[in-house]
Amino acid sequence: MRRTAFLWIGLAAACVALGAAAAFETRASRIQAIKTVGIVSAIGDEMSLTQAGLTGLGNSAQSVSISAWGLDELIVQQTTRLLAGRYRVQPVTYRRAAFAAIRDSVVTPVNLLRSDPFKELVRSDITPQGLDAYIVITRARSKLGNGRSVEGVGFAEYRTLLANYGLIHALYEVRLIEGKSFDVIEKRAAAPLDNTGTVRIGGPSGQVDDTFDVPAANERLRAAIADLITRSLPVTLGDMHLIDGQ
């Protein structure tokens, strides 16, 4: 009886291992087969303004338009530069607002079980079709404090009893979508650049200083956000095995 049970357990383990190995092989070989890619970026039209920590009732996030900052163009440019050594990157056109409008379900299992919502959009909205793969970069979400969500590009103020802290963030996730079947080969949220802050956001972010008040602040803020993106993109694409590791 016991021997039979061990045999079944061993058989089940072998099946899982073989299935998993097959899955890995599929993912790795699918990435290797890619020659041409198109890049979509839709994170940079708005900056959220959030307060967390000791805040008042009815405190909701605000947002301001920053489309003039050209962050999506910067992302496409940087990604193109990073991928150029391995892939032929072709310019693509798409409706940025359509990509920016898609959100994950708040019910976590739904996101695991449903078809990725970007599949259909890539199929219907990107021109030209027929590339080997499309890299789609969209807003990601994280927690700040306990009950506050932040997403995409933003400025957050974390308030404590004795001091307030400013944070900027550029939270995004990258999907690698196969150009024929539109399957999502890989999906990854950009990780924090370091893990040393005491006020943490689950993605590229940094604490901001408050020592100046100069007219160029707007441009310097843009530069700081751009720096987060520029430093995190190689790491994220490296983690996805699209470029050599950083």
Added chain:
Amino acid sequence: MLGLRTTTIDQASKAGPGPVMKHFDEAALRLKVNARRTTALLAALGVVVTIPQPASAQTAVTLPAPPFELPMLPSPSGNWTVMVGIGGQYMPDFVGSKNGKFMPIPIFAIRRSGSIDQFRGPRDSASIALLDVGNFRAGPAFKYVASRKADKYAELTGLGDVKAAYELGGFVEYYPVDWLRLRSELRQGIGGHTGVVADISADVIVPLIQRLTISAGPRFTWKSTKATAPYFGVDATQALASGLARYDAKGGAHSVGFGSQISYRIDPQWEVHAYVEYEKLLGDAADSPLVKLRGSSNQTTVGLGASYSFDFRIR
């Protein structure tokens, strides 16, 4: 403190290209409704942004990715944070006891770097938030209730053992504001007891500074008869063997209490914490002869711990 200045956006717009000014002007109009709060935030945008370089941002160890990946699960590649530590807890020998014991508690957690540590109370069950809309979370919850061995404590002589119980159920928690958590759990017992347990708690969470957070709040527990009787009831056989009067413990309000904790992050790696939880047994639990004659309805748990976090990378 952040300098919250009101003129910054205009100044910033002047410095930037035309469309920038347009967008910020539009934003300013849109945000006038919440003028005070928003002005403060917008002004903060103008504050010069410098990102201090972290003291030790590098990940020390890089491990190779496993030679397989499971379907539907994300690739393990990337940065991970491991937290290891040790804690200790002084708690009653058993629920209703007047004596206490010290228990070491290992601390271990692994998560993707940057995942946020959500506030957690010492009495919270293990739980996973399957529904998360920012200030409202819900999902399954699980609690292990250790067995009660009669031969370990003199007060329990003659009462027999109560097997370990596994409580399965769900939780909901709501943050009306970032610093106030309301949480409720409902669990069904399997094993040592087969009753229903409901916990309700509130915690005011006050970050004093970035590194130091204190929290405190009331607790209330309700238990059904099947969850109460195995621990506080005395049947005829037990009465004979223990010398206690026969007692039929019914369900109802089980306890009311108060808890508080403090955590201090010494640096990004080291964190220390301490907590105290006081519980006053109520109803049939408090009236049980086990508690009245040999124990106490005042139950206090004190704990402290320290943990160290480090990163590793999988490629």
